[in-house]
Every structure is written in C-alpha cells, then in structure tokens.
Amino acid sequence: MYELKIEDFNLDQIMGSGQCFRWKDAGNGRISITAYGKYMEAVQKGDVFVFSCGEDEFKNVWAEYFDMGTDYGRIKETADSSDTYLQEAIRFGSGIRILRQELWEMLVSFIISQNNNIPRIRKNIEAICEKYGEEIIGRGIDGQIRRAYAFPEPKILAAAKTAGLEGLGLGYRDKYIEAVSLWWMEQGFSDSRQAAGWLLEEGYEGAVSKLLQIKGIGRKVADCVCLFGLHCVEAFPMDTHMKKIEREHYRSGFPLEKYNGCAGIMQQYLFYYDLAGESGALESAAARE
DNA sequence: ACCCAGGCCATCT
DNA sequence: AGATGGCCTGGG
Numbered sequence: 001m002y003e004l005k006i007e008d009f010n011l012d013q014i015m016g017s018g019q020c021f022r023w024k025d026a027g028n029g030r031i032s033i034t035a036y037g038k039y040m041e042a043v044q045k046g047d048v049f050v051f052s053c054g055e056d057e058f059k060n061v062w063a064e065y066f067d068m069g070t071d072y073g074r075i076k077e078t079a080d081s082s083d084t085y086l087q088e089a090i091r092f093g094s095g096i097r098i099l100r101q102e103l104w105e106m107l108v109s110f111i112i113s114q115n116n117n118i119p120r121i122r123k124n125i126e127a128i129c130e131k132y133g134e135e136i137i138g139r140g141i142d143g144q145i146r147r148a149y150a151f152p153e154p155k156i157l158a159a160a161k162t163a164g165l166e167g168l169g170l171g172y173r174d175k176y177i178e179a180v181s182l183w184w185m186e187q188g189f190s191d192s193r194q195a196a197g198w199l200l201e202e203g204y205e206g207a208v209s210k211l212l213q214i215k216g217i218g219r220k221v222a223d224c225v226c227l228f229g230l231h232c233v234e235a236f237p238m239d240t241h242m243k244k245i246e247r248e249h250y251r252s253g254f255p256l257e258k259y260n261g262c263a264g265i266m267q268q269y270l271f272y273y274d275l276a277g278e279s280g281a282l283e284s285a286a287a288r289e
Numbered sequence: 290a291c292c293c294a295g296g297c298c299a300t301c302t
Numbered sequence: 303a304g305a306t307g308g309c310c311t312g313g314g
Contacts, residue, residue, distance in 0.1 A: 018295065114296040120312060121295090171310025176297085218297050239295035271295075294313090301306080 001141070002051045002058045008072035010095020011044045017096050017272040019228050021109055021122045022129075022151070030141055032148075034129075035101060036061055039138025039148040052141045067097045067231075075262055085249045086266060089273035096268050098233060103192035103199075104184065105151045106229030110221045111176045120169070125151075127168040132156050154189075157181040176216025183214050196230050204232040227264040236263040241274045 011031045015023040026032040030041045038061060041052040051058055063069075076090050112124050133149035140146045157165075158181035165174040189195035199207040204226055211222040219238070226235035236242075236256060246253055254270075256263045 110295085113294095115294065115309080116296085116311085117294040117313065119314095123312090169311060171312095172297095172308095173310080216297070220296060224295075237295070240293095241295060275295090292314090294311100297309095299306105299308090302304085 001143075002053060002055045003048065004051070004058070005048050006066075006068070007047060008076070008095060009044075009047070009049070009066065009097060010093075011042055011049075013093050013095045013272060014097060014099065016275065017093065017268055018118055018275065019268065020099055020101065021118075021125045026140075032140075032146070034136065034138075034148045034150070035065060035105075037134070037136060037150045039136045039146055041139075041141040041146075043141055050141060052139050052143075065100055067100050070097070072097055072265075075265055078259070078262070079266065080255070080258055083255075085245075086270065089269040090266075092276065093269045093272040096272055098227065098231065098265060098268060100231055101228055102151070103196045103225070103229040104154055105192075106225050107180055107184075107217075108151075108157070108177055110224040110228070111180060111216050112170065112173055113224070114173065114216075114218075114221060116173075124168060124170050124173075128152065128157075128165070128170075131168065132160055132164075154181050154184040158185045173216065179215040180217070192229075200230060200232075204230075204234055207232065208235075223264075227267075233262050233264040234260070236267050239271075241271050242267065245270050245274055 014020065015025070015031060022034045024032045026041060029043050031043075033040050033042060038053075038057070040062065043050045051062065053062065076094070079086050079090055081087065108128070109121070109125055113121050129149040129151055132152035134152075136148045136150050138146045138148060157177060162174045162178045165177055168174070170177065184195070187195065187198070189198070199210055207226055207230055208219070208222045211217050211225055212219065217225070223235045223237035226232040227237060236254070242254070254263070259266050
C-alpha cells in the first residue's frame with residue numbers, strides 16, 4: 001500500500017478518456033489497472049490516492065506510467081483563455097493525463113479501435129489477453145491476491161496468427177493484428193522501448209510515415225499510436241469526435257498553431273468532453289454543482 | 290430491427 | 303488527390 005497526493009489526476013476521467021482499455025471499475029471506489037505485466041488497484045479521494053502496490057513498485061513502474069514528471073497544471077494554463085469551449089472541456093476533464101503506456105499494446109489496441117466502439121474494444125482486448133496473455137498474480141487494495149492476464153508479447157500473437165485470433169470477436173481486424181505482429185518480429189525489436197526509439201529516429205512525422213507502412217494502420221490510428229504509445233503529445237488524432245467538434249465549435253479547424261507541441265493533450269480534453277456529452281454525464285455533473 | 294462505432298483498404302474517377 | 307463502397311461485430 002502506498003498513499004500519495006497528486007495534482008491534476010483523476011482516475012475516472014482517465015479511465016473514460018478512451019486512451020486505455022484495461023482499467024476497470026472494481027467496485028467500492030476501486031479502479032483496477034493492468035499494465036507492464038502488473039496488476040494494481042487504486043482508490044482516489046480528492047487529490048489523495050491509495051495504491052495497492054508498494055512504494056518501490058510505484059516509483060519504479062507506476063510513477064512514469066502516470067506521467068508524474070509532467071506538470072499538467074502548467075499545460076492547462078497555456079490554453080487560450082478566450083476559447084470558452086476548450087476552457088469548459090479542460091475544466092470538465094481537469095484530471096486527464098496522457099499515460100505512458102507500452103507501445104506494443106497501443107499498436108494492437110488502436111488497430112482494434114478502428115470502426116469500433118469503446119465497450120467492444122475493451123472486450124476484444126480482454127479476450128486476447130485471456131487467451132494469450134501470461135497470468136499475473138497481483139494484490140488488491142484489501143491485500144488479497146488477484147489474478148489477471150498480461151497483454152501478450154508480439155511473438156505470441158505472431159505465432160497465434162489469424163487462425164488463433166478468430167472467435168475473439170475482432171472481425172476483419174484479426175488479419176491486421178497478424179500483420180503488425182509479423183512486422184514487429186521482422187523488425188527484430190527487443191522491446192517496446194527500443195521500438196519506440198527506432199520509430200522516433202526522425203521525429204513524430206517520421207514515426208507516422210513508418211507506421212503507415214503497416215497494413216491496417218491509417219493516419220488516425222498512427223496518430224493515436226504516436227500520442228499514446230510514443231508520448232508524442234503534438235500528435236492530434238482526427239477522429240469522428242474531433243470532426244464533429246470542429247464542425248460545431250471550430251469552423252476553420254482547431255487552432256493547432258496555438259498549441260505547438262501539446263495539441264494532443266488539448267485533443268484529449270476535447271474528446272473526453274464530447275464523449276461525456278453524448279452519454280449524458282455532462283448533465284449529471286452539472287446537477288451535482 | 291436498425292444504425293453506427295475514436296477507419297482502413299481497394300477501387301474507382 | 304479525392305470520393306465511394308465494403309468490411310466483422312455487437313452495443314444502444
């Protein structure tokens with residue numbers, strides 16, 4: 001157990017922001033998180049957090065994962081004060097951060113996300129982990145043992161091939177997952193960190209063009225992989241929500257030039273705000289105030 | 290029943 | 303270059 005106060009951090013908001021698909025509401029205010037081959041539970045009360053892991057593990061694994069080295073308060077201050085819609089979005093999702101997740105998992109996850117909805121994306125990923133992931137023994141906030149499944153390594157999915165992925169509800173995306181697994185093996189990456197370094201050799205745009213070579217990855221998925229798997233916060237994934245937001249609030253396009261180097265973070269606030277608007281969460285949040 | 294979801298690919302003009 | 307149709311599946 002490790003307790004800590006953290007600013008600009010909200011578990012529910014991050015879980016609902018569509019950047020991670022393996023966070024779960026575990027009941028009684030607990031959020032379970034599976035990443036980097038580990039399982040953890042977290043509880044939030046205001047800006048105070050209790051984590052089920054020990055201090056060492058938190059500092060070695062989770063602090064970086066939660067992007068604790070970045071001051072989101074300062075980033076939020078750079079938002080145009082006359083942009084009322086963005087200001088509302090930031091206020092609504094003020095605890096959103098861009099997690100530093102594993103590249104390999106992001107690659108597969110955002111391939112699955114295409115032409116798909118979030119509940120089904122979660123279900124698909126869980127099915128892959130249950131079938132091919134190694135079992136993880138973790139500990140809950142109550143100190144009890146919990147079992148979970150890690151996200152399977154590239155070589156496992158490469159060996160599984162399309163045939164092994166059938167029946168998991170992936171639809172036509174199964175062959176794209178096979179393609180990206182084989183691509184990864186051909187590149188001979190030792191791990192996600194090394195692969196990320198290679199992709200970023202020519203910067204963000206270089207990473208995009210390399211990712212676009214992979215079958216099943218188009219511009220939108222490439223930008224999501226850059227933003228969430230490479231932490232290129234200048235990447236600005238243009239999805240159906242952002243197109244709608246631009247139609248309704250930024251008729252000449254979102255002013256990317258104002259956010260040189262961090263437009264992707266603004267995108268997350270806007271995306272989450274729009275998603276919440278659809279689900280009716282906005283009205284209930286307003287009612288609480 | 291129906292529509293569509295954080296698109297991509299192939300196949301046209 | 304830009305526009306269209308098809309695609310697996312299951313939530314709402």
